[in-house]
Amino acid sequence: MIIEQETIMTSPYLERAQAWCIALRTLMNYPAYALPFHTTAWCxxxxxxxxxxxxxxxxAADKGSDLVHVAFALDVDEPLGVSLAVRQGADVAWIPDVHLYAADEKAPLELLAGDRRWFIGPRSFLTSAKLPPKHRRARGEEIAWRRWQHAAAIEAPRKLEGALWVPPGGTFKDAISHERLKIAA
Structure with missing residues (x-):
């Protein structure tokens, strides 16, 4: 079983997933440079x-960051969905079934969930506010999805340094760098 998991993590699946995560991070306007304390992580x-x-x-609790989670199936080229793990005081809330949204062709992507929208705010924190008007959401979701697809195709050859793999059932302290996984394979 472990060999299969390592094969998955060193296959084109890893590169495809990383391209989509980098693209989402970029489109949400999270800084490309390493912050002293990352406030948000993409996984x-x-x-x-x-x-x-x-x-x-x-x-998310161990790392001290909110997580934007992109779900993939092994045999699918595009994400199946997005969800969030958001720190709220001493707890972390899991928010499934998030929708991407962009107010227009140039606006940063936002994440719509329940009655809130989530975006990268001041000091690069994942911030929430009320939802955009209902009549604008369908068009905003179409714009966001198209822009994300395009950006992921451009990011495909790019790798984000410092990426980690947390084994199933593991914690952040069990994380293994992607570089080490590739060497082991």
């Missing part, structure tokens, strides 16, 4: 059920 994996979502909330 990818297969879709999460409730117990697996708890593992990601623990990673």
């Amino acid at each position: 990818s994996s297969s879709p999460r059920d409730v117990s697996q979502a708890l593992e990601l909330t623990q990673v």
